[in-house]
Amino acid sequence: MAAVVIGIAGGTGSGKSTLVRRIVEHLPGRVAVLPQDAYYLDRRDLPFEERARLNYDHPLAFDTPLLIRHLKELRRGLPIRRPVYDFTQHLRDRRTVRVEPRDVIVVEGILVLADETLRSLMDIKIFVDTDADVRILRRLVRDIEKRGRTMESVISQYLETVKPMHEQFVEPSKRYADLIIPEGGFNRVAVDVLLARIRAALGSQAAALQTGARLPAAPSSLAGVEAGRSPGTAVEGDGTTHKARKRRRRKRRRKAVVAPAAPTPVTTGARADDPAPAPPAP
Structure with missing residues (x-):
């Protein structure tokens, strides 16, 4: 049976590794992982000081041919x-x-969706979308605790290379994703959707193997992660798609144009995107 190849991209500290761990936990013994950051080019020809100043967030920093x-x-x-x-x-x-x-x-890493050849080998393409403030905080903790960096060096690297490269290469690669997952592995609903899609793909390939049918090795996009959802769908933590939330907000704004102003609501702990309370009866 042909393997199902999943590409997981997203900014540094977005939750990609956590999402990979969730997949491995739910499919024990069935998952092989290729982290892109294991494939940095070996620049031992340079002294340490020069290696420390290299731009590690540019596509040319990786040995992509070896990864492929x-x-x-x-x-x-x-x-x-x-x-x-x-x-x-x-x-x-x-x-x-x-x-x-x-x-x-x-295949997991910040730029795995940026390379066309690498993308063509993937059956499911994921982009983990997380707020920049959250990502830099996670990177600070990771690089200081696990990579022996100082806070000053992490912040300097973020401002000089990480942030500009995210805007130039990482964020634009989101358009190639079949599924956009806010908060990565911390988004339980989206993880369940992804796991269901993986199991369905495995089942389809097993059935095709039994019947002798041939499946495309790497479809360019999914028919939808769930019924009625188009490729590139973002799944929020409560299961609502990002597009559905936008439609709901637009509908509320249209109502606000003709509706009388409601009194200031009392804070109840409700979420900001819950439906607005109805205006009081005249």
């Missing part, structure tokens, strides 16, 4: 030796990690 080759080999049922990157020294480690082929292959 490894993905193709896994899809053919072959094991690969994935590189290991040392973020404290900005070097590719001498060690490698053996990755076995699995039913599901997840």
Whole structure:
């Protein structure tokens, strides 16, 4: 049975890794993971000071040909030796990690949707969309605790390269996503939708294998993550699509033009996007 390839992109600290963990937890023993940041180019030809100043958020910072080759080999049922990157020294480690082929292959990283060849190998394309303030805070914690960075270096790198590259390359790649997930693995409803789609894809491929039918290796888009939802649908935490929320807000604004002003509501803890209270009877 051909593997189902899932691409998960999004800004730094958006929740991509958490989403990958959720997939692995719900499909134990069936998922192989290729993190894009394991495929940084090995620049040991440069001294440490120069390596520390490199732009690691540009597409050319990655050994994308190697990532594509490894993905193709896994899809053919072959094991690969994935590189290991040392973020404290900005070097590719001498060690490698053996990755076995699995039913599901997840390719995760900030720019996995930015490369056309890599995208063409994916069956499901995901973009994790998270507020920039949340992302920088998560990056601060991660880089200081796990990568030995100082707060000053993290903030400087964010302002000089991370933020500009996000705006130039990461954010534009969102248009290629079949499913946009706000908050990534923390969005339980969206995780359930994605898991259902993965299981459906696995079931379809198993059925095709039994009947001898051939499925397209990497469809350009999904027919919809749920009935009635188009490709690129954003699923909010309560299951409401982003488009549905926008329509609801527009409808409320139109009503506000003709309706009398309502008295100031008492704070009840209701969410900001709940339907507005009806105006008082005259």
